[in-house]
Every structure is written in C-alpha cells, then in structure tokens.
Amino acid sequence: MAMFFSSLSILPIRNQLRVDTFGCLIFLILFALPTNAQDDGESQECFQEDTQCVEEGQWNFAVSFGLGLRTNPLSKSSNIPLLILPEISYYQGNFFIENLDFGYRLMDTNDASVTLIATPSYDSVFFNRWDPGNLLVNLSSFGGVSSPTFDGTEQDITTQINSDELNNRKFSYLGGFEYNMKFDDNLLQLTALTDLTNTHSGKEIRFAWAHSFNSIVSSTLGLTWKDKKLSNYYYGVEPDEIIDDRGAYDAGASVSPFVRITLNNPTSDNNSWRLSLEYQKLGKQIARSPILEDDYVVTFYVGKRFGF
Amino acid sequence: MDSTKNNMGLTKIAGIILLLFYFTFFSLLSAKEVETNSSGLFLSPESCFLLKYEKSCDLVVKISWRTEEENEYCLYQNKNNSPIQCWKKSNHATVDLMINFEENVLFELRAAQTQEIVFSQILKFYRKVSNLKRRRRNPWSFY
Numbered sequence: 483m484a485m486f487f488s489s490l491s492i493l494p495i496r497n498q499l500r501v502d503t504f505g506c507l508i509f510l511i512l513f514a515l516p517t518n519a520q521d522d523g524e525s526q527e528c529f530q531e532d533t534q535c536v537e538e539g540q541w542n543f544a545v546s547f548g549l550g551l552r553t554n555p556l557s558k559s560s561n562i563p564l565l566i567l568p569e570i571s572y573y574q575g576n577f578f579i580e581n582l583d584f585g586y587r588l589m590d591t592n593d594a595s596v597t598l599i600a601t602p603s604y605d606s607v608f609f610n611r612w613d614p615g616n617l618l619v620n621l622s623s624f625g626g627v628s629s630p631t632f633d634g635t636e637q638d639i640t641t642q643i644n645s646d647e648l649n650n651r652k653f654s655y656l657g658g659f660e661y662n663m664k665f666d667d668n669l670l671q672l673t674a675l676t677d678l679t680n681t682h683s684g685k686e687i688r689f690a691w692a693h694s695f696n697s698i699v700s701s702t703l704g705l706t707w708k709d710k711k712l713s714n715y716y717y718g719v720e721p722d723e724i725i726d727d728r729g730a731y732d733a734g735a736s737v738s739p740f741v742r743i744t745l746n747n748p749t750s751d752n753n754s755w756r757l758s759l760e761y762q763k764l765g766k767q768i769a770r771s772p773i774l775e776d777d778y779v780v781t782f783y784v785g786k787r788f789g790f
Numbered sequence: 791m792d793s794t795k796n797n798m799g800l801t802k803i804a805g806i807i808l809l810l811f812y813f814t815f816f817s818l819l820s821a822k823e824v825e826t827n828s829s830g831l832f833l834s835p836e837s838c839f840l841l842k843y844e845k846s847c848d849l850v851v852k853i854s855w856r857t858e859e860e861n862e863y864c865l866y867q868n869k870n871n872s873p874i875q876c877w878k879k880s881n882h883a884t885v886d887l888m889i890n891f892e893e894n895v896l897f898e899l900r901a902a903q904t905q906e907i908v909f910s911q912i913l914k915f916y917r918k919v920s921n922l923k924r925r926r927r928n929p930w931s932f933y
Binding site: 534535536537538539571573578580583585590595597662664669671673688689690691692702704706742758760781783 | 921922923924925926927928929930932
C-alpha cells in the first residue's frame with residue numbers, strides 16, 4: 483500500500499505543483515470505496531441460469547477450440563496461431579482467480595466494484611516461449627512468442643539483434659486497483675498497476691469501455707498506458723544487444739489504443755460460439771523500437787467454448 | 791525507408807477502414823434494433839428474475855409477432871398440442887398472457903395448416919442462489 487501512496491507525492495517543478503497522474507488514479511479508485519463500503523459480496527444479484535455466475539469454492543474449467551491468429555509485431559517473427567484456449571477460475575468469498583489474475587473485491591455491487599488485483603504484464607510473452615502467459619493464453623493484450631529467424635540476407639545483417647540478450651526480458655507481475663462501473667449496456671473499467679516483482683519497477687494503466695448492442699454483439703474501445711520503465715524494459719535496446727552500428731534505443735512512456743468487436747452466442751448452459759476481432763495501435767515509443775517491424779497488432783479468433 | 795513509410799501508410803489505412811467498419815456496422819445494427827416493423831416473435835419482458843424466497847414467476851407477458859405474408863398462424867407454449875390463440879389471414883398480432891412458471895417457457899408461432907414453426911422465443915427464468923458469485927468482468931481482456 484505504501485508503494486502506491488508514495489507515488490501520490492506532490493512535486494515542486496518549475497515553481498508549479500505537479501501531481502503524479504498514477505497516484506491520482508489510485509486515489510480516485512479508492513475514493514469510490516467509502517460511499518459503498520457497507521456493500522459486501524452478498525449485495526450483488528446472481529442467478530443460477532446466468533452464465534456470468536459461478537459456484538463458490540469450486541474450480542471452473544473451460545476450453546475454447548477454434549481458429550485464430552494474432553499478428554506479431556516483432557521483427558522476423560511469425561504470426562501467433564490461436565487454436566486451443568484454456569480457462570481456469572475459482573471464486574471464494576471476495577477472493578477470486580481468473581487464469582493468471584488474482585483478485586480480492588473490496589467493494590462489489592450490481593453497478594460498481596473495486597478490486598485489489600494482481601495480473602501479469604503480458605509484454606513478456608513476446609520474449610519467452612514458456613512464459614506462463616503462453617501456457618494459459620489470456621488474450622487480454624497483444625502478445626505472442628518471439629521466434630526471430632534470420633536468413634542471412636544483407637538486410638537482416640543491418641537489423642539483426644542478439645536474440646539471447648532479448649530473452650532476458652523476464653515475466654513480471656503487476657498489482658494494483660481495478661474499478662468497474664456499469665450503466666445501462668455499458669461497462670467502464672480502469673486499472674492502475676505497478677510492478678510487484680521488482681523486475682522493471684514500471685507502472686501500467688488499463689482502460690476499457692465496453693458496450694453491448696444486444697445479448698450477442700458487443701464492442702470495446704480501450705487503451706493501455708505503460709510508463710517509461712516498463713516500456714523501456716521490454717522494448718528498449720541496450721548497447722550490447724545490437725551488433726551493427728546503430729545506437730541503443732531508449733523507449734519512453736507509451737499509450738496503445740485498441741478497438742474490438744465481439745460476438746458471443748450461447749448454445750447451451752456452458753457452451754458458446756465466439757468471434758472476436760481486435761485492432762491495437764502500438765504507442766509511438768513502442769512502435770519505434772528497432773525490435774519491432776509493425777506498429778499494430780491484429781487479433782482474430784472464432785471458435786466454440788466448452789465449459790465443464 | 792520507403793518500405794517503412796509504406797507500412798505505416800498501410801497501417802493507417804487499415805486502422806481507418808476498421809474504424810469506418812466499426813461505426814457503420816453498429817450504426818446499422820442500432821438502426822435495426824429500433825425497427826418496429828421487422829418480422830419475428832417478440833416478448834416483453836424477455837425474462838423473469840426470481841429472488842431466493844420466491845417460488846415462481848407471476849407476470850403478464852406481452853407477445854407480439856409479425857410475418858412477411860398473411861396466413862393462418864397459431865401461437866403455442868412449450869410444445870403443447872393446443873394453441874394459446876390462432877389468427878386467420880393475418881400477418882401481425884399482439885396478445886397479453888398471464889403466466890406462472892418455474893422454468894424457461896418456449897413460445898412458438900406456427901403455420902396453422904403445416905404446423906411449421908415460423909418463429910420461436912424463450913421466456914427466460916432466473917433464480918437467485920446464495921452460493922453463486924458473479925464473475926469478474928474484464929472488458930480490457932480480449933475475451
């Protein structure tokens with residue numbers, strides 16, 4: 483907790499007060515707590531036939547079989563096939579696990595919730611084949627497997643990067659607060675996160691606005707902000723990582739917006755057909771990195787989800 | 791360098807096309823939703839939510855239907871052999887039905903002569919159970 487409030491400092495810069503934006507977000511999310519602090523998990527309505535409701539104290543498993551791919555923005559990397567997507571979840575009281583996410587609901591009503599959350603930084607899946615994010619594929623942000631290949635042409639020599647050095651980008655866990663607000667057919671989500679594993683000491687802010695047009699079709703607009711430390715850890719290039727005469731790359735803070743269309747058509751109690759198309763525009767500071775060749779990520783998936 | 795510029799150009803064009811598709815598709819979708827003269831079988835309300843202490847749903851459901859062609863149609867409930875109501879030479883109608891139910895109710899509009907199902911709709915039944923938890927919604931996530 484002290485880690486979060488330390489970033490809430492007011493710093494004198496050029497005779498003016500600069501309030502840390504990240505700290506403000508944490509404050510705003512927690513500000514939502516007192517007015518509904520008396521609400522506990524029981525205040526939310528949950529119905530047996532609602533597929534969004536799960537039984538407490540039981541592990542829930544699901545798997546989606548389908549066809550899909552995610553484009554890989556890394557240089558000389560293949561697109562990432564999406565075929566089998568497993569899901570695991572567990573809920574007990576205010577605590578829950580959703581794949582690689584761990585959370586504790588501090589406040590939860592039908593209209594809003596505040597959650598203490600721990601979630602991976604999915605950037606690492608680019609660089610490590612056996613990254614946990616690649617075993618439990620959470621398609622929550624762009625990601626994939628880095629498998630740079632060089633065919634020895636002249637062009638490759640000028641862009642070649644020491645792949646062994648690139649593999650040093652480690653898996654990291656982020657922790658923070660998540661605020662969800664529901665109104666009519668809309669859902670707003672704001673998550674403020676900071677590095678818990680002391681891997682890069684970076685911060686990340688995730689925002690999404692989802693709108694349901696009917697029971698099947700929904701769309702989402704959102705963005706991910708990564709601070710300089712996080713962006714630079716994954717997308718910066720150290721001098722010893724390049725073998726040609728280019729300079730190192732120092733990535734700054736970045737904002738990556740995305741738009742997504744989703745169709746979800748339930749066929750029975752636990753099964754459903756799903757189709758999703760997402761376009762994410764990578765932030766300039768990430769897109770300019772010499773280890774990337776694309777400044778966007780397109781993700782498409784169509785398949786059937788089976789719940790057990 | 792030219793290749794990079796071309797790629798950036800293509801990316802921007804792809805982004806613009808996707809955004810145009812996004813707004814056009816959903817504008818049309820929204821327009822279709824408010825269309826009142828479309829064919830189909832419609833229920834209002836579409837579901838009943840039951841609290842823990844309630845045993846069954848008691849409500850008046852407004853059932854309306856509209857077809858492309860005039861014909862003799864009958865409205866059925868839960869595969870019953872006897873219809874709720876039939877209409878001769880009509881292509882639309884509305885009926886208010888008082889109903890008591892403890893599970894999903896299936897309504898079917900059938901052609902009277904052939905018994906072919908023209909439209910069907912389910913009046914959904916939800917019961918609150920205390921040991922259930924609402925799953926975390928995560929719109930930032932791809933799923």
